[in-house]
């Protein structure tokens with residue numbers, strides 16, 4: 532009852548406080564007037580309910596008192612039972628269960644899952660003890676990149692990585708002859724992007740057991756990349772979101788921060804002392820620090836849980852997402868987001884699932900457009916075989932549209948969430 536009264540009281544307070552300062556807008560005044568009326572109505576209800584409860588309370592007391600006189604023993608029993616029930620209910624109030632699972636006893640609830648394959652026979656519990664934690668490699672693939680993808684997957688030790696392929700061209704059977712095909716998971720959906728797949732098949736509760744999620748493109752070369760060394764570096768450096776640096780001699784480099792440094796294991800910022808969009812040691816925002824590009828991101832479990840929630844179901848090119856990744860860095864983005872130099876890759880930048888016109892992209896980068904528009908990073912992809920320049924420009928158009936929408940949604944969300952505090956403001 533008290534709780535109820537309190538919550539109603541706070542509702543009333545809220546409604547009234549909304550009217551604190553009266554702007555001139557007549558619509559606002561009207562709303563305010565309604566609020567006052569509904570607040571008054573609520574007050575009446577509280578009053579009536581309050582008195583009803585008091586009445587019931589008194590009746591109960593009278594009847595227990597009467598019973599106590601006649602049967603002493605059963606009274607004691609009843610009290611013990613009641614005490615037990617109160618302890619149980621106060622114990623249970625603090626118990627947390629995932630939404631929807633409340634009717635079940637806690638111990639049977641399996642909230643998270645994984646992609647590990649299970650044998651059809653033998654004891655299901657036998658393997659559990661020997662299991663050590665793995666990471667996940669997920670790549671959107673088309674059959675035309677089979678050779679390149681195979682080279683990537685071969686580099687990832689199967690003891691330490693589970694592999695998941697997202698087939699955007701619907702061709703799955705033709706992968707069956709690669710050595711690791713049977714132990715990989717294959718998901719097929721025509722013409723869908725990496726972010727579409729990730730949103731649908733990498734729910735944080737489903738990938739909860741993987742230490743790190745590698746959400747990579749297919750057009751990468753991994754000659755100088757060793758997954759286990761990479762893991763030990765990002766663990767040591769506390770990088771919650773990272774990417775391997777790009778070999779500048781062989782890669783299409785679109786953003787300064789991804790270019791490989793020759794010294795040290797990692798870098799977390801770039802310096803750009805001239806021209807537009809300058810970056811100094813004291814810069815705190817992307818593109819100077821606190822972000823990575825989206826062709827080969829690696830997320831920690833917690834960073835992924837956060838990032839997954841930020842991916843919009845309909846914004847499949849995810850333009851603009853990268854600049855907000857810092858919010859998922861589990862702390863200071865200029866420390867927890869970084870690029871690993873000692874384990875590096877080549878980004879071939881070929882138009883795979885379509886792909887941007889490379890000439891156009893390079894022109895953008897050269898003119899410095901990429902520095903001032905750090906979010907236009909995501910490679911645009913459409914089905915390879917039939918992708919024409921018309922397709923590509925249509926995809927490009929949609930990508931910009933998505934970028935705009937994402938920014939608008941972010942701004943709206945920031946304004947509407949009164950409880951949210953921007954750690955980077």
Ligand SMILES: *[C@@H]1O[C@H](CO)[C@@H](O)[C@H](O)[C@H]1NC(C)=O
Nearest residue numbers: 663664665688690691759762
């Ligand atoms: C990789 O797997 C091996 C063998 O299963 C295990 O001993 C090792 O600890 C794993 N390494 C990492 C970084 O998880």
Ligand SMILES: *[C@@H]1O[C@H](CO)[C@@H](O)[C@H](O)[C@H]1NC(C)=O
Nearest residue numbers: 804809810811812813814815
């Ligand atoms: C950051 O450093 C630059 C160059 O050293 C300086 O001009 C600028 O005022 C500094 N900005 C802040 C906010 O300290």
Ligand SMILES: *[C@@H]1O[C@H](CO)[C@@H](O)[C@H](O)[C@H]1NC(C)=O
Nearest residue numbers: 721722913914915917918922
């Ligand atoms: C996939 O995209 C290509 C163009 O890139 C198009 O020709 C094809 O019809 C699309 N397939 C489906 C099923 O949408």
